[in-house]
Amino acid sequence: MASVLPLLYVAWADGFLTPAEIAAARDRLAGEAWMTDADRQQVAAWLDPDSPPDATTYFGWVRTIRRAARHVPDLAEKSLADLGVDLAALVGAGDGAGLAPEAARALREVEDMLGVVGPEVLRDLVEDRPEAEPVGIPRPAFDVAAVQALLDGRYAETKDRVRDLLSDPFFAYPEPSISNEAYRDVVLSWTQKLADEGLGAVAYPTWAGGDGDIAKFIAVFEILATHDLSLVVKYGVQFGLWGGSVNALGSDDQRRELLPQIGSLEMPGAFAMTERGHGSNVRDLNTTATYDRDAEEWVIRTPSDHDHKEWIGNAAAHGQMATVFAQLEIDGEGYGVHAFVVPIRDASGEPMPGVRIDDSGHKMGLNGVDNGQLWFDDVRVPRTALLSRYAEVSAEGTYESPIPSAGKRFFTMLGTLVGGRIAVGTAANSAAKAGLTVAVRYGDRRRQFGPAGGPEVAILDYLSHQRRLLPLVATSYGLTFALARLAEDFAALEMGGDTREIEGRAAALKSMASWHATRTLQEAREACGGEGFRWSARIAHRKADSDIFTTFEGDNTVLQLQVAKGLLAGYRQEFSDLNAWGLVRYLREQAAVRIGEINPLTRRNTDRDHLLDPAWHRDLFERRERMLLVQVAARLKGRLDAGVDSFEAFVEVQDHLLTLASANAERLVLEAFQDAVEAVEDGQIKTLLGLVCALYALEHLEQDRGWFLEQNLIDAPVSKAIRTEVNRLLHRLRPVAVELVDAFGIPDEVLGSEIGSGRLPLDP
Structure with missing residues (x-):
């Protein structure tokens, strides 16, 4: 017995x-x-x-x-x-x-x-024994700086420069009691400092003071997001959206005129796309730009009070110009949505004639950003105000475009702005990293309960606490590698090239990263107990500020449906055009051929080496995505064959489409993570990152094990073994949990957290 x-x-x-x-x-x-x-x-x-x-x-x-x-x-x-x-x-x-x-x-x-x-x-x-170190990697076990260099990638020098800059007392956080107006002025001064340091123009050509490197811009954005997110949004609106729209959509003359002023913050501007009435549906927005041939001017009009531009950053206080998206009309004929440069304030800060500006008011977060509302009452701008890289109108009113299809022209214009979506995903992951840094460090110091007669133990020693935080650390590692790969692939595209594949990845990863940030910051707050509720912990403000990341630069649910639509149709159709489903049968047949049967022995194998096998992880992630694709294609085809309207058919399977999009994002992260691990030469770091990657894979398999069991891809003993192996991985990684978040490289001055400092011990 x-x-x-x-x-x-x-x-x-x-x-x-x-x-x-x-x-x-x-x-x-x-x-x-x-x-x-x-x-x-x-x-x-x-x-x-x-x-x-x-x-x-x-x-x-x-x-x-x-x-x-x-x-x-x-x-x-x-x-x-x-x-x-x-x-x-x-x-x-x-x-x-x-x-x-x-x-x-x-x-x-x-x-x-x-x-x-x-x-x-x-x-x-067991009592009366010396407290043993947890079994795993001895502490300290690896070169934290080397892992940070891997996470930073080829922009490590730029990222270190931004970290040093943000550590200056000039960027110290304001008191939480600061008024919105004063906070906005602080954020403006911070943004001006970045511009003075040449960091505003990095994505622009050298003649505009930049490096012509959008990936470098995203790298700057990534590190700024470990600090104050109002600064991140202000920086993104001015240099990414306002300046980016001019850089991507403007003619050479327009770019040479405007970009030097935008990059230096001499010309603060806004990006006026979203409307109250249509939200994410940009193609059907109602603002109009009608050409007056006699005056050679565009007449910008908000047709009803409900059609105003909403949530426009830089509009309420600081913006002087705006890129306004409007329906282009000539002689009563519409040519679709185009972008126009429109002055909204004069040199004294007063609204221009015909422009009405209201403040969007106090928000849940990001109150250092001056979001506003814009109405245009027959505002006149010159013919040359049309950003004319992809469309031009002559003095006589003749419309010309190198892209004949209105739909393709629309998505080409929006595709050039996909860098903003990548940047938002990266920033969301940075906010998650900041929260994890605070929570893991606090969990390593905070001691509570313990064995009978023994000392209290660190709360991070409890399996429940490890399960709360360490899988999230692993996901942030994976997202770091996936987003960096995406940024570099985007930067490598030729201007005006086919961005459809990049757009799909950007939508998938932005959704995953922003939802990850929302979940992570809530978990970090709770994991720190009452101390996490203090403003001085610097979790609450990140939680409030990042919440909107799930909505702007594309609502996550809408983006996921776009991802799934792209997977089905090979990015050949416009988002809301669901006709021509002949491709569905082709996809179904091709995917069925690729899936094949899974080996019964693999389905039942609970051996630890098998459970940790990266090839097995990738195979399951890929099979899940392919099978979901086949199944949803079959569901759609069945409805279409039964005479259901294509739009209704799409709506009826949205639950399935969202699951497919999530599986796609998780697979993208796993592939980038595994590839990054494979490229590591240092054996010790390779082993460490391999364990973190395995934790990412197994924890996501555990989350979705019901689906894998339903599809007969794993048997019940494997499902249970996955849970056990996740616990073992947590136990092995616990001794280096603090070092794993230290490798995120967030200086204490930037983190700004009393309980998350890397230098100060926790008060008893």
């Missing part, structure tokens, strides 16, 4: 197992032939969920285990099954020194089935 004592203990220890898991352990042991009939009956009685053992019996087990454990070598590395084997030899109460191999195997199978981490349970159980 001694061999099963550790499992009996864990069955009834507070909070370890559910009644269903206790019953499963009972049923598994009740059939073991190596136990006597009496022992089987006794174990069955002791593992009855409806009849727990009395306190005398329970503490008798505890005393027996503790006495015997003093003589067990390497206890800190033992599983519960290992300890059971040792106890059988030491106590010998009927088991004898030679516990049968099938008995030891059965104990290990029960432990794996329950998904407990033996060393952690033993640490809580």
Whole structure:
């Protein structure tokens, strides 16, 4: 009986197992032939969920285990099954020194089935022993600076420059009691400082003071997002949206006239696309730009009060110019949405004639950004105000464009602005990293509870706390590599090239990263308890400021539907045009050929090496995405064949499409993460990042294990083994958790958190 004592203990220890898991352990042991009939009956009685053992019996087990454990070598590395084997030899109460191999195997199978981490349970159980370091990578175990360099990539020097700049007292956080007006002025001064340092124009040509490198701009954006997110948005609006629209959509003459003034912040501007009435539906916005041939002017008009431009950054206080998106009309004929440069304030800061400006008001967050509303009452601008890279109108009113299709022209214009979506995804991940840095450091210092008679332990030593935070750290690592790859691929595109594949990845990763930030910052706040609720922890403001990231630069749900539509149609159709579904049958047939049958042995394999195999992870992620694609294509085709309208058919399967888009994003992150690990030359760092990548993969498989079981891609024992392996990975990575977030490279001055400082000990 001694061999099963550790499992009996864990069955009834507070909070370890559910009644269903206790019953499963009972049923598994009740059939073991190596136990006597009496022992089987006794174990069955002791593992009855409806009849727990009395306190005398329970503490008798505890005393027996503790006495015997003093003589067990390497206890800190033992599983519960290992300890059971040792106890059988030491106590010998009927088991004898030679516990049968099938008995030891059965104990290990029960432990794996329950998904407990033996060393952690033993640490809580055994008294009067020196507290052992958790089993895993010795601490310090790796060169933090080297891992930071991997995360920073080829823009490490630029990122370090921005970190140093933000660490200057000039960028110190204002008091939370600051008024919105004063806060906006502080953020404007910070933005001016960035412009003075040449960081506003980095994406522009050299003649405009820049480097012509959009990926470098995104790298700057990434580090700014570890600081104040109002600064990030202000910087993004001025240099990314306002300046980016001129750079991408303007003619050479327009770019040479405007970009030097925009990059220096001499000409603060806005990006006026979104309307109250249409939100994300840019193609059907209502603002009009009608050509007056006699005056050679455009007349910009807001047709009704409800059609005003909404949430326009830089509009409420600081902007002088705006890129205004409007329906271009000539002689009553519409040519679709185009962009126009429109003055909105004069040199004294007063609205221009015909321009009405209101403040969007106090917001949930980002109150350092002057979001405003714009109305245009027959505002006249010259013919040359049309940004004319992709469309031009002659003095006589003749419309010309190198892109004949209105739909393709529209998406070409929007595609040139996809860098903003990449930047927002990167910024969201940076906000998540900041929150994780605070929470992990705090969890490593904050001590609470502990084994009977022993010292309190760090809350990060608890499995529940590790499960809250460390998988999120792994996801932030993966997103870092995936977003960096996306930024570099985007930068490598030829101007005006086909951006459809990049657009799909940007939409998928922006959605995943911004939802990750929202979840992570909430988890970080809760993981720090009441201390995380203090403003000085610097979690609350990041949580409030980043919440909108799930909405701007594209609402996440809309973006995911766009991703799924792109996966179905190969990016050949416009977003809301659901006709011509002949491609659905082709996709279904091709995907079915690629999926094939999964090896039954793979489906049942619970071997640890197999569970940690990157190839197996990638195969499952790819199969999930392909199968979801096949299934949703079949659902759509069935509806279309039945005569359902194509729009209605699309709406009816949106749940499936959203699942497909999420699977696509998770696969993109896994591939980029695995490729980054494979490229590492240092063996120690390669091993470390391989474990972090495995945690990312297995934790996401665990989250979606119901689907994998439904599709017969894994069997129930593998599902349980995945849970156990996640716990083991957490145990191995716990000793280096702080170093993993230190590698995010956020200086204390930038983090700005009393409880998250890397230098100051936590007050007792």
